Amino acid sequence: MGRQESLFIKGYERACLFLTVWIGRIMAKILDISRFPELMDFLWQAIKPSSRRLTQAEEQEARKVFGDSINYQQVHFDEKSLIAWLGAKKHKCSGMGITSFRTINFNKKIKTAPGNSDMKWLIHELAHVSQMEHVGSKYMIEATYARATEGYGYAPGAKPIFLTITVNSRLQLL
Ligand SMILES: [Zn+2]
Numbered sequence: 001m002g003r004q005e006s007l008f009i010k011g012y013e014r015a016c017l018f019l020t021v022w023i024g025r026i027m028a029k030i031l032d033i034s035r036f037p038e039l040m041d042f043l044w045q046a047i048k049p050s051s052r053r054l055t056q057a058e059e060q061e062a063r064k065v066f067g068d069s070i071n072y073q074q075v076h077f078d079e080k081s082l083i084a085w086l087g088a089k090k091h092k093c094s095g096m097g098i099t100s101f102r103t104i105n106f107n108k109k110i111k112t113a114p115g116n117s118d119m120k121w122l123i124h125e126l127a128h129v130s131q132m133e134h135v136g137s138k139y140m141i142e143a144t145y146a147r148a149t150e151g152y153g154y155a156p157g158a159k160p161i162f163l164t165i166t167v168n169s170r171l172q173l174l
Contacts (some may be wrong), residue, residue, distance in 0.1 A: 037101045037132065041074065044103040051076040051103065058112050058122060065123055066130050074102045075129055081105030097121060099128035 031037070045051055054062065059072050078084075081098065084107035088096035098105040104125045110118040 040100065041076070041102050044078075044100060045076055048076070048078045048081075048103070050080055051078040053077070055112070057114065058119070061112075061114055061119055062123060062126050066126060070126060070130050070133055071102070075126070076103045077106060077110075078103060079106045079109045081107060095121065097125045099125050099132070101132055102129055104129065 054072050054075055054077075062070065062072065084096045084098050084105040087098060088094065088107040094108075096107040104122075106125075110122060112119040112122055
């Protein structure tokens with residue numbers, strides 16, 4: 001195919017991607033307004049009765065980093081997360097944390113103590129919660145967009161943007 005034609009197709013793909021992201025942003029906004037994150041948190045926690053909240057020591061450490069920017073009362077951990085466990089298996093890593101709105105999924109029980117590596121891991125995952133608090137669901141669209149355009153390159157015909165709920169389950173926030 002001619003150079004001009006391939007440039008045209010590239011431009012067309014780009015336009016499609018931008019349009020999809022734009023629609024995604026609007027959808028995320030609507031979802032935020034309609035309290036979608038709260039609903040998701042509620043559902044997550046309903047199917048995860050084993051989840052726990054931050055311990056006092058963890059909250060104290062987190063406050064040094066995030067101050068009042070996170071609603072700590074609403075943060076939950078699932079330390080027996082199937083998704084995180086599967087993710088760890090797939091990527092052959094010992095530790096996997098997946099943050100979904102205000103629920104943090106770990107593939108194993110974490111043993112936090114001030115300054116230790118599990119505490120640093122927890123703080124890292126809380127950073128994603130903080131991003132969620134500030135940007136809202138849009139954050140997930142942006143993260144996926146960044147992946148589609150930079151991380152993996154954009155393959156023709158691929159659909160980089162899914163509904164937020166799919167994005168959420170697909171994103172592994174490492
Ligand atoms: Zn991360």
